[in-house]
Amino acid sequence: MENKKLIEMAIEARDNSSYTPYSNFKVGAAVEMEDGSVYSGGNIEISSYSPTNCAERTAIFKAVSEGHREIKKIAIVSSGGETFPCGVCRQVIREFGKDVQIIIATTPEDYKVFTLEELLPHSFGPEDLGVKNV
Ligand code: THU
Numbered sequence: 001m002e003n004k005k006l007i008e009m010a011i012e013a014r015d016n017s018s019y020t021p022y023s024n025f026k027v028g029a030a031v032e033m034e035d036g037s038v039y040s041g042g043n044i045e046i047s048s049y050s051p052t053n054c055a056e057r058t059a060i061f062k063a064v065s066e067g068h069r070e071i072k073k074i075a076i077v078s079s080g081g082e083t084f085p086c087g088v089c090r091q092v093i094r095e096f097g098k099d100v101q102i103i104i105a106t107t108p109e110d111y112k113v114f115t116l117e118e119l120l121p122h123s124f125g126p127e128d129l130g131v132k133n134v
Helices: 003-016 055-065 087-095
Strands: 027-033 038-042 071-078 101-105 111-115
Touching: 003 027, 003 038, 003 055, 003 071, 003 101, 003 111, 027 055, 038 055, 055 071, 055 087
Parallel strands: 071 101
Antiparallel strands: 027 038, 027 071, 101 111
């Protein structure tokens, strides 16, 4: 899918799917999987804070629970300007893809593209435990 369209889906998730009563910092993500299917999601905050789920993980877990295992690209937007995935989300992206484009956007026209290798160099992943995605 075109980057612009993927970003539009992330914006839609940010605006309509996030649950952020504590920070009011809204994040949306849209992830394109190996077969071109797309899943989106927003961040979900929990009153005791630590169970909070980032938008990236919401989108990725939706895809994985529908049987997908390989991420091609992920677009991320927030209510606070350019927002990069947290360390936990970088590792979750790594679980389901090594050759991933990470699109950090503010609008469908204004975005930067990074590789996962740039954001998580020298990573540890399934192959280090002898596992290919199953
Ligand atoms: N958050 C995300 O959803 N994704 C990110 O990449 C950074 C942070 C969320 C978690 C929390 O709900 C809020 O943003 C403030 O940290």
